[in-house]
Amino acid sequence: MDPYSLTGLTGKAGVDKGKMLERVYRYPEDLESAFQMYYASGEKVLSALPLVGEEIRGIVLSGMGGSAIGGLFLKDLLFGEEAPPVIVERGLRLPGFVTRKKYLYVSVSYSGNTEETLRCLREAIERGIKPVCVSSNGYLQRVAEKKGLPCFKLPRGLPPRVSFPYMAVALLSILDFLGVGSYKEEIPGAIDFIRRIRDDYFSRLSKGKDAVELSSSGVSGEGLGEHISEFAYGKTPVIYSYAPYVSPGYRAKTQFNENAKVHAFYGELPEVNHNEIMGWSCEATARFKPVVLRGSLEAQAMKHRIDFLLDNLWRGLGVEPLVVTVKSDSLLAELLTLYFAVDAISVVAALKRGVDPTPVDTISRLKEYLAEHISPEEYLGGLL
Numbered sequence: 001m002d003p004y005s006l007t008g009l010t011g012k013a014g015v016d017k018g019k020m021l022e023r024v025y026r027y028p029e030d031l032e033s034a035f036q037m038y039y040a041s042g043e044k045v046l047s048a049l050p051l052v053g054e055e056i057r058g059i060v061l062s063g064m065g066g067s068a069i070g071g072l073f074l075k076d077l078l079f080g081e082e083a084p085p086v087i088v089e090r091g092l093r094l095p096g097f098v099t100r101k102k103y104l105y106v107s108v109s110y111s112g113n114t115e116e117t118l119r120c121l122r123e124a125i126e127r128g129i130k131p132v133c134v135s136s137n138g139y140l141q142r143v144a145e146k147k148g149l150p151c152f153k154l155p156r157g158l159p160p161r162v163s164f165p166y167m168a169v170a171l172l173s174i175l176d177f178l179g180v181g182s183y184k185e186e187i188p189g190a191i192d193f194i195r196r197i198r199d200d201y202f203s204r205l206s207k208g209k210d211a212v213e214l215s216s217s218g219v220s221g222e223g224l225g226e227h228i229s230e231f232a233y234g235k236t237p238v239i240y241s242y243a244p245y246v247s248p249g250y251r252a253k254t255q256f257n258e259n260a261k262v263h264a265f266y267g268e269l270p271e272v273n274h275n276e277i278m279g280w281s282c283e284a285t286a287r288f289k290p291v292v293l294r295g296s297l298e299a300q301a302m303k304h305r306i307d308f309l310l311d312n313l314w315r316g317l318g319v320e321p322l323v324v325t326v327k328s329d330s331l332l333a334e335l336l337t338l339y340f341a342v343d344a345i346s347v348v349a350a351l352k353r354g355v356d357p358t359p360v361d362t363i364s365r366l367k368e369y370l371a372e373h374i375s376p377e378e379y380l381g382g383l384l
Contacts, residue, residue, distance in 0.1 A: 001025075003021045003022055003025040004016075004021060006202040006203050006205075007021070007202050007205045007344075007348055009206070009351050012352070012354070015354055015355070015356055016357060016358075017356050018356060018359070019358075020162070020259065020347050020350075020358050021344075021347050021348070021351065023158075023162050024340065024347055025198065027194055027336075027339075027340045028191045028192075028194045028198065030165035030166060031168075031169060031187070031336065032188075033166075034165055034166040034168075035169050035187050035188070037166075037169075038172075038173040039169075039173050039176075039184060042152070042170075042173035042177050043177050045150045045151065045152060046132070046150050046174065046177050049150050056102055056103070056104050056180060058086075058102075058103050058104070059074065059085070059086045059104045060088075060089060060098050060103055060104070060106070061074070061171075062088075062089040062090070062094065062105075062106075062117050062120040063088070063107075063109060064090055064109075064114050064117060065161070065363075066110060066160035066161035066162075066163065066254070066258075067108045067109050067160055067167070068088055068090050069161075069164060069167075069247065069251055069254070070164070070167040070168055070170075070171045071106070072246065072247035072251075073171070073335060073339075074171055074175070075246070075247065076244040076245060076246055076247045076248075076331075077244070077331060077332060078180075078181065079243050080244060080297070080331075083180055083181065084104070084180060091116060091120075092115075092116050092119050092120075093120065093123065094120040094123040094124055094127075098124070098129070099127060099128075099129070100128040100129045100130070104132070104174075104178065104180075105131045106131065106134060106174065107120065107121045107124070107131045107132070107133050107134070108133075108134040109138065109140045110135065110154060110158070110160035110163050111136065111137065111160065112135040112137045112138020112139050112142075113138040113139050113140070118140065118379050118380060121133075121140065122379060122381055122383055125147065125383065130149060130150075131149055132151075132152070132174060133149050133150065134151070134167060134171070135154060136153065136157075137156055139376065139380060139383075139384065141153070142384055143380075143384060146383070146384060152170040152173075152174075154166050154167060154170070159258075159360075161254070161255065161258055161259075164251075168336070172187065172332075183332060186330050186332045186333070189330060189333060190328075190330060190333035190336050190337070193216065193330075193336075194333075194340050196216075196218075197214050197215075197218065197219050197337070200219040201214060203223075204219060204222070204225070205224055205225060205228060205345065207222070207225040208221070208223025208226065209222065209223070209225065209226035209227055209320070210222035210223060210224070211323035211324070212224055212323070212325070213324075213326075213327065214325070214326045214327070214337055214341065215327040216327070216328055216329075224322060224345065227320075227322040228345055228348050228349050229352060230289055231260065231262065231289065232260075232352035232353045233352075233353075234287070235287060235289040236262065236263050236264065236265070236287060236288050237252070237262075237290075237291050238264075238267070238288050238290050239264065239265065239266045239290075239292075239293070240268070240269050240292050241266075241268065241292070241293040241294075242270065242298075243268075244295075244297060244331060245293055245295050245297075245334070245338060246268055247335065247339075248293055248335060248338035248339050248341075248342055249266050249293050251339055252264070252266070252291060252293065252342035252345070252346065255342055255343055255346035256346050256349065258346075258357075258360055259343075259346040259347050259349070259350045260346050260347075260349040260350040260353060260355065260357070261350065261353075261355050262349070262353075270302065273308075273309075280313060280314070280317060280319070285317060285319060286319075289321070290314055290319065290321040290322070291321065291322045292306060292309070292310070292321055292322070292323045292324075293324055293325075293338055293342070294306070294323065294326075295325065295326055295331075295335075295338070296326075296327040309321075322345075324338070324341050324342070326338050326341065
């Protein structure tokens with residue numbers, strides 16, 4: 001099927017020079033390709049890792065932007081499990097508690113040239129840690145080859161945020177091969193789930209103004225078209241979700257930023273009920289639009305809190321929220337489907353604005369500026 005026709009955006013196909021809508025539509029195919037790649041090669045890649053067969057105290061992932069989202073995804077996935085904690089480091093230094101003893105350290109940079117990630121990698125190696133690397137190219141792959149580090153290679157030539165299906169499955173395969181999780185049997189079901197609801201969901205992005213639920217029985221709800229038009233024509237998204245659905249909420253925020261080129265904000269429930277909800281009483285409320293992401297693992301106590309926001313707060317203020325719910329018997333399927341759902345919303349909002357979702361010019365300018373002021377030797381040291 002043609003995703004532009006499904007979403008009523010045939011006339012906007014020329015705006016999408018990087019074919020971002022097609023990339024989102026391909027989620028299940030990318031997941032399937034990643035599954036075949038990494039589950040076939042993962043055991044060999046990780047064979048030299050010292051932690052194989054040992055109890056792991058914690059998982060630390062360093063990355064920035066679209067390369068960090070995989071760590072947040074793992075935090076959600078392992079949230080209710082008796083599993084090592086996942087720490088995501090998005091900065092210039094590796095936390096001091098990370099040692100070579102029983103910590104799995106994963107260094108993720110799609111380009112392989114992310115300064116912050118390479119600084120953390122250097123610290124890890126200096127501490128005697130043998131990292132697992134996930135990258136498509138660049139310095140990170142070169143360091144991995146020189147130092148004999150396990151490296152999962154991502155497909156080249158993609159915007160980093162588009163590589164998420166590959167990155168997610170690579171990380172899942174690491175958990176499986178180290179005995180932290182068991183996802184090999186779940187991934188095909190998650191792929192089938194997205195493939196089953198894909199066309200119906202895409203068609204509802206162009207019509208209606210209703211909450212949408214995606215479940216194994218199909219897609220219900222009139223559609224999200226009018227909601228998305230509000231984002232396209234000036235309303236700022238304020239996104240809320242809760243554990244174990246924190247990462248798709250944060251992903252929605254960053255995808256609105258990078259794809260639609262608009263401000264967006266994220267808050268985690270129930271914390272926002274103790275502070276942020278007071279902001280809805282200000283004069284600027286009319287310029288903001290709430291987005292709520294929900295799943296089947298929603299406690300009754302959380303439902304009461306969301307019901308208050310939906311019925312007592314926002315609708316009382318004349319603010320109509322966008323609500324996307326995914327229900328499956330698999331948390332993995334729900335998380336991957338929520339990623340798919342919010343990515344599609346952000347791209348459709350971009351095209352309705354007449355904006356090409358792919359380029360991130362300001363980020364590129366920042367990287368050029370930093371390259372003029374910071375030499376790679378400063379953060380690579382003797383790694384190469």
